[in-house]
Amino acid sequence: MKISTKGRYGLTIMIELARNYGEGPTPLKVIARDNNLSEHYLEQLASPLRNAGLIKSVRGAYGGYVLPREPKEIKAGDIIRVLEGPITPVEGIEDEEPAKQALWLRIRDAVKDVLDTTTLEDLIQHDQDDSNDAYMFYI
Template structure:
């Protein structure tokens, strides 16, 4: 299973919003510039996040986007499932022979557990610390 740029850049947007939570709206232009990403592509990603009620938009000259919930209440799994769909290491798990099906299901469940137990707050704090050993991901 690969997480596409949709999931990766969607997480980037959401982590930036989490880092600035409580400080007012952030424009996609500033996020795109800070991470050398296409603003147009980020605009395509923000719509499903807004529809899922993970972000709110603020119009006007000083507008932009805000998290719709507290950073600790939004998981990486929430974001990835909105942008990537259901998590599955392979297609057609149901048709696999039992031993392989069990392996694929265990892999899927391990990935889901990491995503569901990692909040935006965790990711925003990890990024700010600069200490790569502060938060370990186990699969």
């Protein structure tokens, strides 16, 4: 499964809001600038996140976005599903032969498990951790 820029940048928005949790609204302009991303693209991602209740907009001169719940209550899987759709390694799993179908389902379940047990709090804690290299791998 490959996560697109929608999922990656959406996670960036959410991690930045989690870092600033309790400190007031964060403008997308600041998130875009600090992460060298397009503000316009982040605005497109904010809409489905807001509609799903994962972020809340605050209007006004000092407005921006905030998390409506604590970072420990928001899972990475919630964010990815809103922006990427269902988590599946391949399309048409039901049409595969049983051996391949079992493999695809195991992969799907493993990815879902990681996404559904990782919170925004975990991600910001990981950023502060010196052991980041332990989580870096390539297949």
